[in-house]
Amino acid sequence: xxxxxxxxxxxxxxxxxxxxxxxxxxxxxxxxxxxxxxxxxxxxxxxxxxxxxxxxxxxxxxxxxxxxxxxxxxxxxxxxxxxxxxxxxxxxxxxxxxxxxxxxxxxxxxxxxx
Amino acid sequence: xxxxxxxxxxxxxxxxxxxxxxxxxxxxxxxxxxxxxxxxxxxxxxxxxxxxxxxxxxxxxxxxxxxxxxxxxxxxxxxxxxxxxxxxxxxxxxxxxxxxxxxxxxxxxxxxxxxx
Numbered sequence: 001x002x003x004x005x006x007x008x009x010x011x012x013x014x015x016x017x018x019x020x021x022x023x024x025x026x027x028x029x030x031x032x033x034x035x036x037x038x039x040x041x042x043x044x045x046x047x048x049x050x051x052x053x054x055x056x057x058x059x060x061x062x063x064x065x066x067x068x069x070x071x072x073x074x075x076x077x078x079x080x081x082x083x084x085x086x087x088x089x090x091x092x093x094x095x096x097x098x099x100x101x102x103x104x105x106x107x108x109x110x111x112x113x114x
Numbered sequence: 115x116x117x118x119x120x121x122x123x124x125x126x127x128x129x130x131x132x133x134x135x136x137x138x139x140x141x142x143x144x145x146x147x148x149x150x151x152x153x154x155x156x157x158x159x160x161x162x163x164x165x166x167x168x169x170x171x172x173x174x175x176x177x178x179x180x181x182x183x184x185x186x187x188x189x190x191x192x193x194x195x196x197x198x199x200x201x202x203x204x205x206x207x208x209x210x211x212x213x214x215x216x217x218x219x220x221x222x223x224x225x226x227x228x229x230x
Contacts, residue, residue, distance in 0.1 A: 043222075045218075103158075107156065
């Protein structure tokens with residue numbers, strides 16, 4: 001597709017379960033970002049990839065969060081042992097060069113932990 | 115690292131009134147500046163960007179933003195708003211060089227609500 005694709009669009013899970021969120025960036029985009037958007041909290045940076053490596057993972061809130069990217073394309077964000085405070089919209093974005101090119105965002109995955 | 119401050123979390127205005135959404139960032143190093151807009155139930159979209167050159171940049175729907183290096187600001191303005199401009203607006207900053215070259219820092223967002 002032409003844009004950044006995220007799946008699922010909505011995910012409801014029970015506290016303590018693991019979840020996997022997927023992001024398909026725009027073809028050819030080398031940089032990929034994960035952000036979390038909570039009500040009233042704005043956009044919280046989680047991690048970014050340049051190719052398959054993650055030069056900056058400083059935003060991951062705990063060791064329950066991990067992300068990987070394979071083949072310089074698809075990325076998965078995994079949350080283990082989910083907690084209610086993990087409920088948020090998880091946004092993925094990609095861009096084709098560093099610094100000056102804008103991010104293209106997906107529509108996000110709305111995660112609800114019950 | 116940068117921090118981005120959007121001073122107003124909510125801005126209510128009447129239709130056809132002018133509006134200014136404020137954005138300040140923390141560092142005076144060389145930066146790229148962006149405004150993104152998020153309409154209800156949609157993802158973020160780029161509204162406009164400053165990379166270099168003229169400090170006044172415009173979008174196709176009448177918004178403009180001015181880069182002020184001395185004040186480290188990038189305020190967004192529109193002389194006459196429409197109801198369809200109701201959305202959340204995010205200011206973002208990327209450093210042009212250095213160890214955080216790839217990272218984009220966002221403000222907390224400003225909810226613009228336009229009333230008839």
